[in-house]
Amino acid sequence: MVWQGTRLSTLAPRRTNRMFRVTQEIEFCYGHRLLNYEGKCRHLHGHNGKAVIVLEGNELDDRGMLIDFTDIKRKVRCWIEENLDHRMILCDQDPILPILKEQGEPLYIIPTNPTAETIAQLIYDQAKKQDLPVVEVTLWETSRSCATYSE
Numbered sequence: 537m538v539w540q541g542t543r544l545s546t547l548a549p550r551r552t553n554r555m556f557r558v559t560q561e562i563e564f565c566y567g568h569r570l571l572n573y574e575g576k577c578r579h580l581h582g583h584n585g586k587a588v589i590v591l592e593g594n595e596l597d598d599r600g601m602l603i604d605f606t607d608i609k610r611k612v613r614c615w616i617e618e619n620l621d622h623r624m625i626l627c628d629q630d631p632i633l634p635i636l637k638e639q640g641e642p643l644y645i646i647p648t649n650p651t652a653e654t655i656a657q658l659i660y661d662q663a664k665k666q667d668l669p670v671v672e673v674t675l676w677e678t679s680r681s682c683a684t685y686s687e
């Protein structure tokens with residue numbers, strides 16, 4: 537019996553579950569404080585944080601890439617550097633805002649408490665807005681503590 541090309545290809549295992557995952561870590565420094573909170577984080581303080589951006593997809597482009605690392609850098613890393621790095625990330629209800637604004641302090645104001653969870657979500661939303669196939673963002677607040685956001 538002669539196997540024909542088409543017959544062979546239909547017998548070949550179909551790779552329907554293939555998935556590519558690309559991860560990039562972005563380190564940045566930020567300050568914040570939490571409202572309605574009794575721990576140390578109720579005072580203004582800073583973190584050497586790290587965002588871990590995870591992208592997924594089952595198709596590669598003609599370069600063999602899910603995404604070019606340079607695109608993640610251009611679309612997310614640059615945004616973080618311009619908007620979050622070395623800034624105070626604060627809730628818009630924080631009563632200290634007028635004083636810091638008057639002093640010309642660099643701020644990034646969000647409508648929620650600036651927890652690791654909400655900062656992870658903020659970065660996720662930015663990656664999505666830039667049409668990246670983001671599936672999750674983890675924000676490491678310290679080397680031992682992180683929060684992850686996905687949809």
Ligand SMILES: [Zn+2]
Pocket residue numbers: 568577581582583677
């Ligand atoms: Zn903190």
